[in-house]
Amino acid sequence: xxxxxxxxxxxxxxxxxxxxxxxxxxxxxxxxxxxxxxxxxxxxxxxxxxxxxxxxxxxxxxxxxxxxxxxxxxxxxxxxxxxxxxxxxxxxxxxxxxxxxxxxxxxxxxxxxxxxxxxxxxxxxxxxxxxxxxxxxxxxxxxxxxxxxxxxxxxxxxxxxxxxxxxxxxx
Numbered sequence: 822x823x824x825x826x827x828x829x830x831x832x833x834x835x836x837x838x839x840x841x842x843x844x845x846x847x848x849x850x851x852x853x854x855x856x857x858x859x860x861x862x863x864x865x866x867x868x869x870x871x872x873x874x875x876x877x878x879x880x881x882x883x884x885x886x887x888x889x890x891x892x893x894x895x896x897x898x899x900x901x902x903x904x905x906x907x908x909x910x911x912x913x914x915x916x917x918x919x920x921x922x923x924x925x926x927x928x929x930x931x932x933x934x935x936x937x938x939x940x941x942x943x944x945x946x947x948x949x950x951x952x953x954x955x956x957x958x959x960x961x962x963x964x965x966x967x968x969x970x971x972x973x974x975x976x977x978x979x980x981x982x983x984x985x986x987x988x989x990x991x992x
Contacts, residue, residue, distance in 0.1 A: 864936055891974040920937050924936075958980075
């Protein structure tokens with residue numbers, strides 16, 4: 822008795838292709854979610870590094886007795902406080918036409934640090950067209966004590982000028 826070899830039926834091929842397409846779609850969705858989370862984490866990491874650098878600068882200045890040099894932080898570029906700037910930092914610029922998503926820059930006209938979002942579908946707040954968030958250094962000022970006439974600068978922090986969030990729904 823001779824046994825005949827048969828190939829796959831058309832139905833079997835369609836089922837296999839449909840399964841592969843479904844698995845690919847799921848994998849791409851997870852990859853997109855990971856990219857959004859990575860962008861958010863990278864942005865927050867830079868913000869945290871700047872916060873730490875500002876805190877160290879203020880502490881060193883206060884220990885050295887130099888409160889007067891803290892006032893310059895108010896309009897300064899906070900990236901200058903970092904030992905090493907991020908690779909996606911473009912520098913202090915006026916013309917922002919070449920800035921792409923996922924990049925930092927210091928706007929010389931406004932004296933603000935700006936992060937332009939790459940995954941704009943998952944970024945809310947900040948400014949729109951382009952989707953970005955602006956940050957500035959704000960000084961923490963303590964009220965004067967009885968023996969002092971003027972309020973004293975006691976700290977500096979990086980603050981977002983507009984509220985923003987990363988949309989985590991479905992990620």
